[in-house]
Amino acid sequence: MRSRKDAIAEYKARAPNRGVFAIRCLASGSACVGASLNLDASKNRAWSTLRLAQHPHRALQAEWNMHGEAAFQYDVLETLKEDVLPMAIGDLLKKSTRDWAARLGAPILLF
Numbered sequence: 001m002r003s004r005k006d007a008i009a010e011y012k013a014r015a016p017n018r019g020v021f022a023i024r025c026l027a028s029g030s031a032c033v034g035a036s037l038n039l040d041a042s043k044n045r046a047w048s049t050l051r052l053a054q055h056p057h058r059a060l061q062a063e064w065n066m067h068g069e070a071a072f073q074y075d076v077l078e079t080l081k082e083d084v085l086p087m088a089i090g091d092l093l094k095k096s097t098r099d100w101a102a103r104l105g106a107p108i109l110l111f
Contacts, residue, residue, distance in 0.1 A: 016040070018089060019079035020096045022104065025063045027071040032060050033101040034109035035093035043074045046109075057109055 002010075016038035023046060024031045036042035046055065051069070055061040064072065077100050080092060101108045 017076070017079055018084075018093070020077045020093065020100050022075045022077055022100070022106065023060065023109070024073050024075060025060075025067060025071055026073060027067040028063055030059075030063065031104050031106040032057060032109045033077070033097055033104060033106045035097040037089070037093075039076055039079070046074070057107070059107075060109075 017040060018037050019039055020033065020035050021039055021042060022031045022033050034042065034046075047069070049055040050061060050064045050072075053061060053065065055064070078096050080089065084092060097108055100106075
């Protein structure tokens with residue numbers, strides 16, 4: 001059995017999932033696209049701000065208020081490989097975000 005201390009150390013040692021995500025409203029069919037250096041944390045942040053009615057994207061917040069949490073899903077669209085050079089991460093995420101937004105006809109989330 002792992003100790004709590006070991007579990008925390010393991011969590012801190014793992015590389016964050018970097019990539020592009022979409023928040024989709026299943027009721028309306030709309031979507032918003034964003035990028036993150038930590039996809040798990042970005043979902044938690046988005047859901048927290050939406051639950052508190054403090055999300056900066058007003059249209060997304062309005063749909064959340066109208067349809068509720070059950071009508072939304074968080075989809076990871078693309079993840080960056082772990083061997084990407086740190087200096088290239090920002091540019092790759094920007095390009096992928098623009099590409100996915102164009103493909104989905106969705107606005108880009110800016111946090």
